Amino acid sequence: MADARAAVSATKVLPPRPPHRYLSRHRLIDGIEASVAAGRGFVLVSAPAGSGKSTLINGWLDANDRPSGWLQVDEGDDDPIRFWSGVASSLQTHVPGIGEAIGSAIGDGLDAVVAAMVNTLSSVGGEVVLVIDDYHLISNDDVHDSVERLVAQRPANCIVVVSTRLDPPFRLGRLRVRDQITEIRAADLRFNVDEAAWLLDADVAGLGNDDVRRLADRTEGWAAGLVLASLSMRGGDDAAQFVASFHGDDHLVADYLSDEFLDSVDRAERQRLLDVSVLERLSGPLIDEVCGTDDGTIWLDSLAASNQLVIALDRTGTWYRFHHLLRDLLRVELVRSSPQRSAELHAAAGRWHAESGDLMAAVEHLIEAGCMVEAADIVADNATKLLNVGRTYTVTRYIERLGDLVDEHEGLAIVHGWVSFVTGRFAEAERALDVARRLDVDGVDTGLIQSLTAMIHLAKGDVAAGLRAVEEQAPTTEPTHPMVLGGVRVMGGRFDEARPFLAQANEMAAGRPDHFVAAVTPVFEAVAEIEQGRAGAARDLAEAALAYAEEHRISEAPQLALAHSVIARTDDDGASAVPAALRGVQLARRSPENVMLTYALASAADVAFDHADTNAEHLLGEARAIVDRCVDPGIAGRYLARVESRHGLAERVTSDEFVEELSDRELAVLRYLPSQLSQREIASELYVSLNTVKTHCKAIYRKLGVDGRKPAVQAARDHGLL
16 A cells, blocks of 8 residues: 555646646747746736636646646645645756755744745756645645745746635735736636637537537636536537526536536446545545445546546546546535435545555544544554654644544643644643643553653753653653653763663664654764763764664754764864754754753854854853753753863863762752752751751852852762762
């Protein structure tokens, strides 16, 4: 089934195949060509369904030799990451490096994506056409804004074509004033009498010129109306009588479809047409699965050959779709005549897509079928893969569509927690964790709950709380869990404790495989190595992590930031070290994790000072600002203090050795320092005075060779006192 899934994906970036009988509309094609040649390189084709928009654009592309990319939009493209990844895929054959450029920029926001696309397109020698079909399905303002920005900034060699039923929310007036837009409207797309005669196959149908003119007038030249008229006339004896009774507006055409077209086929054929209308894309095997037939491929080929409202999506005749008008009308009839069957068909389609690996289609069908728990299971099982490649919007959309189930489905509650975490909404993440703990009565997901709890603490800058969260043993069912168990310990300076967890994560990731964990785990190992003075081993691990990530197309993951930081710190060449360090900061900024960002900033500042880079003090200041609002920044705070000291920006250096052993009373106070308790609150806990706690704290700092509470916590941790 894997090949079937690949074929469905491929149809999004291929222009639909022209119908068996295709009319080249030279009057429109020549008009578009002349307008584009005059510099109006944004082409807007805006007209109702059934007007012939896609067919016209396809004909224009065939009439010239420009390389082109075609993106067939669907509802899932409301996710900006998915939309722009689709754009990159559509152009990758003709624009070298477009996929890498957009992939590298996605994490920095949509402005960066548009800039990367403009720069890459500018480097191509000749003209390139980007077609975005069915743009009316986009409702996300972020996508609208970024596409409008591309239209405004497009290089002269790029022609952008948008096909839509509704005008996009762009500032079209500005484009008109600047003479930058070519517009094709419903009035332009109307078929004249000669074109209508060809479409109706008038000679074969026995239609005279007056009959054709009358049909063209009654349909107002609407392509779908003429096609449906042609379908309705098949098998009829009196063409003149048909013409006299036919009305061409969309409402009456819908009636005609029900009363004439569907009534003209036998009962089994009618039922199969209604059944397959639940599918967005059609293939023989999928039809057989949904309808319980064994001749789906033959039936589909025959239908496409005789019906211009069945559109081929590839050149092999494997995948098709119904014209939107026909599909919508069939669906209305299916729901009206058999609502329960509609749900059953969606469920069958969802399970077929799930088995074939097309998870998004599976979830959509299962939700339509009302199989919410089944859909939630798929989302929960695959959310990590989507989140690891930045598809946060898609996962969030599914959570919203599954509604109240998020409070009753354990896996979905955990996913909700992770999504809230990666978007920086920590309070919401913690509420989702409370739900997950309530539902996890068997302890099956304890490991994932524990991992997320620890990561929230790290993101908020409280390593001590993160370490407390991972103290209890929990079953490691997912490779993410041991990676986090080891990673938290690394950021807390417990390198020996971290080692077996990271080894387990590597082993589990290789067995799955889980490419994200396989790439990120060596980053934690690299940090542990460099913190222990083994620079060579650290660099080897960091380079291996980045090479693996590049191979598996996840090199933009924020969690790879510190691999770049380690490479920068082990590189003596400023020309490569400083960019590597800044790349680490760039990736770390995409994550809400304060500890990781602090470490990346401190590394960048360290390298920048070594190579006299002017950004050094700014980077250091930003790192210090983050540390000052953290409860316990762990090794990031310690490393920052060393950078400040090494470059003459701090009064004293953190000592690696005891100045003097701590007393029992000092140790008692020390155990409270990783908490958020104030000195007054610590005094209350120990039943001593505030002055006593202050005295003990001063002694602790002096004996550990540090100058404050946060460095004392990490120093004590390094010496095994915490």
